[in-house]
Amino acid sequence: MDRDITIKIKKIENIFWKIFFIVYIIFILYLSLSKPLLNYSTFKGEDKIVHFISYFLGADLFFTAFYKKSKKVYFVIFLIVFSLLPFLTEWFQSFTYYHTYSKFDMLASYSGAVVGFLFFFFKYKAFSEE
Template identity: 40%
Template sequence: MKIFKKKIVWDILFIIYLIILIYFATVPKPPFNYTRFKGEDKIWHFVAYAGGMFLFLKSYFNRKFFLYFFGSIILTLPVTSEYIQALSPYRQFSMFDALASYAGIFAVTLFIILQNIIKKRIS
């Protein structure tokens, strides 16, 4: 029962994250001011998508249907959100933002996979 409750918590956190991410990616004006230093927005893209991928994998790593369903959303979201932003007069399309997002996704994916491999070898 404890494992089920943990999964529910991870599920809820991931869904909340996904809603917030989609909202921030599609509002007409950027929700934050990225002017402290050059490339700051790329760091935030990396962190936002890495955090989301962590929640996603904690929630759905062993559940195939959800892994494929939400995985396809996660993998298309960086480019899709950039195209949506290109439609706004206050925002612009940046492939580098999408690449930073994908870097966050793949960094966490690699970390979780390596962590699982190490756990299996130890036990």
């Protein structure tokens, strides 16, 4: 009986993290392509910090949602999509009135994603039950 409940809780947890990741990515896409909600340019380079943190969190959420919890094919597909996201958002921004394409924003996003992966990896090794 307890084993069945544990399995159901794990399934619900896995679904929760996947949905949370997808909602997070939709939110990032919305913020990347829509009119800015507020002007956060209080100092030079602040937007790079926002890109870094956004993709740091995104990478941690991605690996929390999909690492060893999905079929390998789905994991690879989502990994490719997530890996292309900084490039695609910057490219799409070149077509908007509110944002501009920036290689440095893309670099900050990829840096955040790599550090987010490393954070997840160390967290996973430290707290996994394997």
